[in-house]
Amino acid sequence: MLLKVKSLGLMAGRPVAILHAETARKLNVHIDERVNITSKRGEIISVVDTAKGMLDKNSIVLSGEIIDYLQIRNNENVEVSVAGETRSAHYIREKIKGIELNKEKIKAIISDIVSNKLTEAEIAYFVAAEYINRMSMKEIEYLVESIVSTGRTLGIKNRIIADKHSIGGISGNRTTPLVVPICSAAGLMMPKTSSRAITSAAGTADSVEAIAKVEFSVDEIRNIVKKVNACMVWGGALGLAPADDKIIQVERLLNLDPEAQLLASIISKKVSAGSTHVVIDIPCGKSAKFTREEGKALGEKFSQIGRKFGLKIKTIITEGDEPIGNGIGPLLEMRDIISVLRQEEKRPLDLERKSLMLSAEILELTGTARKGRGYELAEKLLRSKVAWTKFKEIIKAQKGNADKKLNLAEYYWDVKSPRDGRIIEINNKSINAVARISGCPADKAAGIYLYKHCNENVIKNEKILTIYSESPQKLESAKKLFNKIQPVTIK
């Protein structure tokens, strides 16, 4: 049926088409069922709402998600037809029942997620089945293949393309903006795409955004990498792994992270980015996602899946007992990074050491440094400020300014030690929660600055940390939460 599009600027978070109730009846389609919308520029599947008062029988209201995807103009005609049944719901049911899925079935599920044939609820069933019934290595391999084949690639080719990934959950663990300039200063090509914060105080993309642009098109990214051999951009809107992007949206509802999806998500993005050598940082410890044993088992799976796709992967188990660095929050973390690159006296040495170690692993994995000599090379590039120069180059290519003054937030509250003692725990999850309430990641200057780390002594009334906020209300909420959940334990 040919219907005239009315664009009312509707945004629904998913493709939604509003049909006149009469028209829906004629098409024999019901609320919450699915229709194909076809324009000159392609096809998309949409959920159906109906209405009587906002359109006539020959019109259709399309949500912005559809208008953008099909580049539809107001009053343009589109063809609307009932979407056929999908087999993939049946395959998800099989997985819920504990049946192992073959390649064709996983491919059907992933491509139906991308083309919007499956609802969020159906995707939730899939995630739950992945989580509870787990997936075999074969299934994870098919997942990666399907996610890659339904996405775009960066289209950058080189004999060696280096990459790194840190598993999330550790506050302040902002090593990427140090590792990328160090390694690319050593001559490595490193087109790094990162995420924004999902449940943490800041993602790498949020931090870099404090001083430069991070949203670019694939073409623009290729140009940046051509110019400076590296980049530090947001990967979210590039469409490298659109199935994974949708699955992550559904995972967020319960903050679930099935191992199979974690593996597939990371490996597929590396494959789509064209990476050849990847170092993966798996922080383990008390308030981290994994214990050391779990981390080691996960590391082996990374290597095994990576091999199937021609990736050289080295996984490193790192300390995840407490936050890394002093700053937590986009701007506070960027201040830490710049102080390390500038080799200022009061720079956070734990962040520096970890970044040097990860850089060393990349330099050795790619053969840029001989076995056992990576750290030395990384340290030389950092101390000589060659890495700082490289960083400024990259930031400039991303239309930013590394020398920009980074002002702290106006409102703050100092947390002081109630007594003499020793700090025995700084809980990552609780620190993250307080930083988010203070305004992170949307308020770039909000967050927490730590003066102390675990195993350090404090005396009564000594400052342990400061909470920064851009509004007095948010500061008040952060104070309240801090006092309630007590992220720092002193003995």
Add this chain to the structure above:
Amino acid sequence: MLLKVKSLGLMAGRPVAILHAETARKLNVHIDERVNITSKRGEIISVVDTAKGMLDKNSIVLSGEIIDYLQIRNNENVEVSVAGETRSAHYIREKIKGIELNKEKIKAIISDIVSNKLTEAEIAYFVAAEYINRMSMKEIEYLVESIVSTGRTLGIKNRIIADKHSIGGISGNRTTPLVVPICSAAGLMMPKTSSRAITSAAGTADSVEAIAKVEFSVDEIRNIVKKVNACMVWGGALGLAPADDKIIQVERLLNLDPEAQLLASIISKKVSAGSTHVVIDIPCGKSAKFTREEGKALGEKFSQIGRKFGLKIKTIITEGDEPIGNGIGPLLEMRDIISVLRQEEKRPLDLERKSLMLSAEILELTGTARKGRGYELAEKLLRSKVAWTKFKEIIKAQKGNADKKLNLAEYYWDVKSPRDGRIIEINNKSINAVARISGCPADKAAGIYLYKHCNENVIKNEKILTIYSESPQKLESAKKLFNKIQPVTIK
């Protein structure tokens, strides 16, 4: 924030509020997040969409689901505020991780489902966890309690209120319209609420609707029962178990039916209806939902949970290897029922026998007949046509006419035996699928009429069944599907 309601006749299948993009920004609420909508008549939680072109900054478009619930008039003002965080998502996450939930947690989940605080995807996570991780008897008990306490009751009180339930999946298993008149003719009060077809060709409500009204308010139902001591109505819109109604919507997506939810769903509806004595028919067999062993284990659970709520439950394992009766489809099944009540010569004797047996169990369970004498009493009421008189009374009270002429559908196709042989299987699922394609349950006269049952001999070219349809296109599709999946096996 006070906003003026614009009702544009939007129906979205769930409560949706469209805010002007600017207003959403001011409220600090994003697409797909939730707001409280408060009017003079109550409060509801709604999902947020945003728009620019269909409303101004001081207006809000509410979907019909909200308008109806809060009885809002056009241009009325409502208070809109951001909905707080819910703990229940966290509890669902615990269940996914395999943790047993206590009473408070299950209560929180169920009441958040009813008040729309949880999305369909979050409910899907809960259903998946119920299915894969199963639930303890304690958890199921809490489920029943929570579902009942968040719903309405029929408000009918009597020393004995009899009820029955047949687990679905068996084509033509339409015993309720026979059991209800037989038992109420014996003096029992039997206010029976039934469902419409979800995945089958017809539900009891669909069949009864072929000759009477089935949609009544709770008050109207009470009046019917006062008058004739029984009813056969649709339970779907009465709000007896609104949490279960929403969960069933999500289960349908994958056609999943976790045992815990099946138990809780049936028991909670019986409790809300005020039932005291319940017979549950569990068909077991080849193409039924359960094997005999599974059926027996399920039956014990029914009795155990029922006891907690003061219900006397008797479960009966019945034959589920093939369809019951001859007609499959709302009108064809009603013809079977009436031919049994009228004691016509060509009535389906398997349906008669099963209905007499279930009636006997109810008569004995309630003490209306002595142990071992229930069948005799039921048979007497049927043969003497006292049950037929009672049936006509009930149908009349439901504004119907039991003597209405029930015309078969105009288009039909006879399936004949390709050779001499014996029928060894009639698959319930396949027969259902063909009946649905032929137009069931929306087209009341569509469906299948069986001339033969399992273990009967056929000769070449003898009619096995006829497919009826109200349109030649649907008949064609049904023919195609029949030939593809071959629901009848002859050896």
